[in-house]
Amino acid sequence: MLSKKLSPCLVLFAVLLACSAYADGIIIPVRPISKRIPPPLSIKYHHVDVTINNQVARTEVDQVFKNNFGSELEGIYIFPIPPGAAINDFSMYVGGEKIDARLLDKESALRVYEDIVRRQKDPALLEYAGRDMFKARVYPIPAYGEKRVGLVYTELIRKDTNLCSYRYSLNTEKFSADPLNDVRVKVTITSRVPILSIYSPTHQIQIERSGPTKAVVTYIEKNVKPDKDFVIYYRLSKEQMGVSLLSYKEWRGDGYFLLLVSPNDWSIDQKVLPKDVVFVFDRSGSMSGKKIEQARSSLAFCLSSLNEKDRFALITFNDVVKEFSTTLLRASRKNVENAKEFVKGLSASGGTDIHGALVSGLDMLESGSRPKMLLFLTDGLPTVGITDVNEIVRRVAERNSKGARAFTFGVGYDVNTRLLDRLANESKGSSEYVRPNEDIEVKVSSLYSKIMNPVLTDIEIHYGSAGVSDVYPRKIPDLFKGSQLVLTGRYRNSGNARIVLEGKMEGKTKRFSYTLAFERKDKENDFIPLLWASRRIGHLIEEIKAHGKSQELVEEIVRLSKRFGILTEYTSFLVDKDVTVALPSLREEAERKLEAADEAVGGWAVNQSVNAKRMKKSAQVPANTYYDDRGVERKFENVVQVGNRAFFNQNGKWVETTGDSKMPVVKVKRFSKAYFQLLRNDPSVGSYLSLGQNVQFNIGNQQIQIADSGKEEFSQSELTELFD
Template sequence: MKTEQAGLYTREGAQVPLQGVEVTGELLGGHARVRVRQRYRNGESRPVEAVYTFPLPSDGTLSAFSMTCAGRRVEGVVKEREEAFRAYDDAITAGHGAALLDQERPNVFTAQVGNLLPGEETVVEVEFLQAVTAEEGCVRWMLPTLVAPRYIPGAPSGDRTAHGSVDPTNRVPDADRITPPIGNVHYGLRMDLLVDLGREVVVESPSHVITVNREGGTRMRVGFTRGEVSLDRDLVLSLRSSDTSAVFTPLVTHRKDASGPGTFALTVIPDLLSMASAPPKQEVVFVVDVSGSMEGESLPQAKAALRLCLRHLREGDRFNVIAFNSSYRSFQSQPVPFTQRTLEEADRWVAALRADGGTELLEPMQAAVRAAPDGVVVLLTDGQVGNEDEILKAVLAERKTARLYSFGIGTNVSDALLRDMAKQTGGAVEFIHPGERIDDKVVAQFSRALAPRVTDLEVTFDGVEGVELAPTELPPMVDGVPWTLLGRYPTPGAGKVTLRGKSGREPFALTVRVDFPAASDRPAVEKLWAAERIRGWEAAQLTGRRAESMKKRIVELAVAHQIVTRYTSFVVVEERTAERRASGQPETRVIPVNAPAGWAMFDTAKEEAELGALPRTRGIVGKPMAPGMPQGIPVPPPAAAPMPVFAGPARSVVPPSLRRPAAPAPKKVMSAPAPASSKGGFLSKLFGSGGAPPEPQPFADDESLREGASYDTGAYPAIEEDDALFASAEEPAELEAPVELEQEKARRGPGAEALLGRQLANGLWDGPGAGPEPVRQARATALALLELLREGITSSHPLHGAQVKKAVEALLSLASSLTGAPEVAELALGVAWLAAAGPRTRGRIEQAAKPLAGLNGRMGNEVALREHVDALAAR
């Protein structure tokens, strides 16, 4: 679409200078080295400052920052944080060009680019290093693309220090730093990634339509099929190997100087399930804070997280729940077996919890560790306690091999105690900030807590030498989770690295052949090594003179390898002379961001989200708030329907009146057909003629705004431009809105939570009708999974994936009991294959389905398989 002037405009007619974003880089072994390139162009007649708040992965290591303008590239310099700001501000005031990169949260960053000259283009590049994740041997890499709106609780408090759309509050003091405005955005995202894991892999994306070009050997280049897409959803890549060997062990090295040491990163992605005869039984005790400070959003979310975690357990596991405030009480006097009866009883007990009283943590923690001395203890609390040393000593005295997983909720948590308990028991700790969901983090961490693991790891080198290893204390090796060892090698050579430990009570050993070359050009490995060394030093938590000495050591290594730490930041200054030197203070242009895909509530308020020119040092004024409305949600224009209110980070409700009409079906649909109506459809077969299940205690989350629904994300016109990464500023590409499948969330049936609430302890569902119980339950489970598939929920779903995995495993175990009902067997295994996201599980399903003629030739062909199971389900 051509306009008289290019770009996005504010209401006052000022241009938004950001023209586009590109992701480039490499996915190598178990790590990614990624560059996010932001291109700015000032279309005004005077200098301006651009302020752009954007996300990076929370587990990324920021390693480089640069600015290119007038054909000149200037590298960023790592300085201590306040010193970096002073250098930036002094440069802008003196008329020079400058850029500053601040970390607001572990996954939220702000780039300030000052004195953008009229008609001039500037490219700012941020580089980060990141470990990739894995599921069932399938490597996954995810990049967030926008800072989504979040609920901001509390009363306005304190002065503004940034340009967000919300004032700081007493509960979120950095609210003005994490709330970029929502706008009708025309800049987009491009991608050019090199993938080389050292072996043949298949690259797929569940989030976008991609093109993969092989460059020889194991190297592949990945981009978007349509060239440019909207920054409105996470970018996800899956890399799977056709060789389903038990252990995936990429090695990446770097050695530039023949006289100096080399650096290596050895990543192991273990398949511990295939090595064990049967998963060990678990003993789990949940400890949940129900003190008065948990009143509000925290306790409902914690209760929802508990219900989700309970459904991770297998029959035969033992569990208990302890609630504490000024005193404590237990669900049962001791851990009980996980059965259908105890699951239902625990659901009712948890639902009845109320917030009141103080925070007496010592006795409940002692009781929890005493009840499961060799198990898993999960603590959820938002409180501060004064007797931290006493609690830590008591817990360590009671435990044998128990691991503690703690979740600190809010900004007033005894973080030192939680960190120490996690570190000294081999567990983990997560801190959940205001505005963040509790259930996401709890469920993800709890899944890892229950996974098979190897502990007490030791490493030996044979034929080669490894020194200055990082981490210095080897962490446990967890099934399916990348485990990386970094270090230096003084001389090149070939040899073996052996890892030894314990898998439960059994010895574990894994030997990997390695080749440390004389020359290798992978500088990212050196930065990863330095970053891991710094993390180890920071974790030492020294005090006094040793702490000052350690800080100096951290800053020295960070500066040497250009790495951002909690003590350092990046700043770039471009010294200017003559006519390129600006005079006066530039006006600030705050960059708006997309509404997240599927969040239809923002369609009516796009114009409200556009910002005008503002002074650089004063920030912006928040939008007017309706009486009683939480901060962070702009009031829509008078003609719009009432704006929905965020009831909290755990539940965001979009009334049907605000949901946009169903979009036409895209050309390429890779998801299930539209759901049948609740009456007479699949749900009526599952729950009877009423067509809907009894209403259970609802989960305290609503996936209507965040589920992984499929989109035809390639539905953006390509930008035709020779030898350039971005569209021309004179002829911007107009990005089409994503075409949403499943006919929007307004057409959903009774809901995923209602179905999941009826899952039995054995992982199956039960349905009406006659016939043997295995046949009846297999059919009911297949029908339930079909409905979940229509909600975009598979085994990789962040909240409900564990329950889907459990159902898939239960159907696999039932397969041999369905020989007398071949159609039910085909339905059950066909749906199980569709619901399973991992190649390992799909391979097992394909083996079980070989005797079934109806599935021959359809496994692996998703469209044909969907048609077949839909036909079977309709009978």
């Protein structure tokens, strides 16, 4: 596994700089420019190009550092490298001459880190403890000039039962004073065996495929502070369905798992299932202007994207339901063109008969094995016919005897989120919201592109002897070409288990069987508990919104938020509370927050639904952000996750949230021999120490508190007892 944080960036270390910003590739000035403490240098760009050929990865790093000061600098460039990597090339030139560099093993590197930390009185570098180091002297760095650095290394990537992983550390959140101007990571994968699923638990990635054995994965952002390592997993297999399992388990308690299911897109081209689709779109008066224009465009896109063997129906409604046809039509070129002409003539006026439109759409569907979908778009509340939300949901469920998946779109803030969410959730569909200033066509076409080619429906997964529980999503959605299912859950029993994937394909029940390992102890994939907790919190919030709160559900949300540091708009108060406070009192405050936010209509209601859905569907590690009532994204600043441990910043001290008031506290003097003994006995402690000068964390059944005064040296027996 690659080291946790490896992203090369430039930062200026100044003597006695208490709150500096560092990055993974570092230039440390040998002496200060002046007595004034200088701010960090800026980063012009940071590009990473990776080529993976079978199991060999070649990583090229290209970065430009900028000296914003009026005098030249002398410094040392440090790059912590992944275990087992070989440096192929390092290019930095001064006066036309290439700079020499040295590779230090982890022991030599640790001495360098300790020396810098002692001098600077800043522990940020300690997160790199336990890693080899690449080191070079840099002089001069011109005043107001730039220095370009190029680095190339190769490594053998990890492969476990055809599941490969690549990691590049891109964590600069706590190490950069300013956002990076330009960040790009591009990974080109070539393999002799077909590449099935490609998944990143850390970043939103773009995937381009030019064949079964090649893929290009790209992550690009501008003006950003990356705060996570860049990680991808991909499965190599010739199977029709690829299933991969990742697990995380400590010695005690249940483990956590992540299951990836993806079709072999290159073997199922002839097996995309013909589907029946009913489009139900609002044309009431409130849809006038730009809304109706965008709705027409999105409908035209969906119609043009129908497969030749699909069937479709089109319904528009205001206070009157209008049908393009009385039955499902084959998606012939003529029928599609006629439907698009019908769409061009849509105009907005009148009220909103949501119940009548939905029932008319469902009544058009026919029995049979074809996948059935209903795409429903509205910007308002039910004002005509049946208007009670619970009654509409009940009647729609009764009429949906053929098992159509409802995909709902709420446009603007004058929609009933409980209605749209329940219609989608209870049919294994999904709900989307188009907020003010967002484009209807973009939202609708984006979703439809993902669901237009169903491959496997009515999916069930059996986990054999693993003792699996609390799997999310609770209702497994259908699987589409070009997509994958990401499921998270808990397991009780370690060892190999027979996993059976079952679903409908081409009208017949198909079963796929796999023997996969639920690990007895595996602490590497520490993102899995966070992903599971995020999904569980999102699910519980939706349950409360749909069916009302209960003490048990609220207390579980608070417990998970506190344990994993995954905050919501209802648990943001936790960072200001003593971490040892009992759950019942915290639950009461969360209940008050939930009651105050108990809305079904309006900006706050829509954004609460968006927040819950982001958590419930999260495929990446939670970012600890939420949208407020105006749709502005807010970030929780006083919480950080190190692995699957959570820390809250309370009165300037980072405190691990799983601390217990009954646990003994050992005070350790900052930067003392005892401080570095902790690091040498377990280099992973460096990730906790690097949070700041005042940190409290758990080792075994004791709490370690880093403070101005305290223990200055451990005996060997004390260390043995502490780390046993």
